[in-house]
Amino acid sequence: MLRITPRRLVDQVKFFSKFKKGLTKTKETLVGNIKKAVGLAAKVDDDLLDKIEQILIESDVGVSASLKIIENLKKKVASDNIKDPEEVTTALKAEIMAIVRSDRNPATLSSDGLTVWVVMGVNGTGKTTSVGKLAKFFSDQKKETMIAACDTFRAAAVDQLEVWAERSGVQFIRAKDGTDPAAVAFDAATSAKARGVDILIIDTAGRLHTKTHLMAELAKINKVVAKVVPEKNIKSKLILDGTTGQNGLSQVKFFSEAVGGIDGLIVTKLDGTAKGGVVIAIAEEMSVPIDFIGLGEQIDDLKPFDPESYVAALFE
């Protein structure tokens, strides 16, 4: 299905280097530290494993996921009789790889008509920006794309999305500030279906996951869209700020409960020094796959999450 064209090849190379560039800082600390720790250690002992634990925790992987990774690493060290600290890196890489790997293609749309992505998350994670970038991504793939602004709460959120719609040249459904977001979502789904759109991306208002009434509003949006589109074609995508710590787990739990399961994560702001390690914990503890990651402010800086490149870039 994936035809290799020269254009695609160039894109792939560009993407990979961007990926690496964005993650350079992450890599510098994570791998740099491990190498340092490994270099200092003459043999594989508890000190080395403690250092690895520190590095994982400082990358926001969290205590419990870190302990599990270390536990598995220990077993591997024992069973494979690893004596060389250098080989520990290889084993660690495989360990993390096994956790974040997912076999599905995040960009796959349903084969029978309209797919709807409902994009949600807490305030300030980058929902509107990500919706704008996703629109560009799908329209580049020659998919008929529509975006709907259902953030009727935050001042000027609709205008912000409209700018993105113009930039990516996709269809745009706007709502007046203060209108019922579910009503806008319903209108958008109805018109997307009528116009034969391939994917409708709904931008929702940021909300803290602990606010019951706001979570109920989100559930209502999903329910209303399900009147127009079969439920299996509606995907809830959670935007997670890459700088978020262990609260990310709580976010996934609450949003998941509200909408009956999160289909995938979009992790933003990974071009800073944050390691975004909480996604490893999320993948490990809750099995929610990572679909896209944001590596910068440009319209093309949102990329499908590719675990191979991710771990390769981390451990190169």
Place this chain on the structure above:
Amino acid sequence: MFDSLTEKLEATFKTLRGHGSLTDENIKEALKDIRRALLDADVNYKVARDFIAEVETEAIGAETIRSVDPGQLIVKIVHQKLISLLGSQTSDVYISEHPPSVIMICGLQGSGKTTLSSKLALRYKKKGKKVLLVAADPYRPAAIKQLQTLGKQIDVDVFEMGQANPVEICQKALSQASKQFVDLVILDTAGRLHIDDELMDELAEIKKSVKPQELLLVADAMTGQDAVNVAGTFHEKLEITGVCLSKMDGDARGGAALSIKRVTGCPIKLVGVGEKMTDLEAFHPERVASRILGMGDIVSLVEKAQDTIDVKEAAKLEKKLRKSQFTLDDFYQQIQQLKKMGPLESLMDMIPGAGKLMKGATIDPKSMVRVEAMILSMTPGERDKPQIINGSRRKRIAKGSGTTVQDINKMLKQFGQMKKMLKSFTKGGLRGLPKGISPF
């Protein structure tokens, strides 16, 4: 996995309580749990390590006090340490006596700068200051419009120059402010990454040209380990004067607050606790430390109640209670007052011990709406004398409120119990505090 720091520490102390005195061994065990709890709360790895080391020294030194329960002793030490880490006193925003005073707001993308700027503007407008908000974010689409909309909401002027250079925008804004006798200028700068040298230089340049009295960094309370890098870099390059924590109304334990305070040494001055423009509070280190340790935050609750509850209404209610004339109408009024105080969950967090008590028992805001509907479906006579509500009236009320007769029965029964309970409370005096919210 989702256990709060509070619960972890409580569990730790419980195991400690069994022992006669603090020994090297049981302290180690407790500290291990505390360390884990701190890390789960996103306190930076190294900050947590230092914290634990300090507590350990003090705890072992305190071993000789035999009369005190060892658990309580550790609680006291940890609590005091937390307070001193967070900053030993409340520190407010500095406003110069020679207007215009300038506050510059900076931070990462999505940390909540624009919202905080507007909340701050409203806070000083209420104090009688003339405030000017400055839209210094020419990059993000519609950022200017967002500030303008918020400015309109709170009735504060917004200065903007479209996509002009931010340094120029700030300079022009300041000269306009001087001419118009503005007391306070708030510069809302664009979000940026701390490693983006170009944009960090831009901030340094703004700082140099407008010389703000306050340079506040806005940090998301949910930030993880990276908080030390972000705050550290901003401080290193700009010498910030204070920190504002946003999104503290979520369930993040706010370990980032500890980390940031430790790495910058700057006081945390303000806390954003909601989406409303009035949801801005001063940072009280002792309250946050108490909250982390599960001692509740009753001071904030009382303040909130004082802010929102109508004193006259409360006095009237108290009089009625003394005479046992509490009616369903009063109950309805009470619900309205309670609703003004914000979401129930956030109130529950403030009540000492309630966090633990309410764990698992989810508060359904809808049950409150249902009770409201039931009361509104009654005639004034029924609200005044609930005893006249007979079977057929119950049927009618159920129909009118979209509930069942069973719901009505339950509500009336609870109301009766509440009335009885309130009667016993009034002996001690009930100043407006809605203690009788038991049905929820």
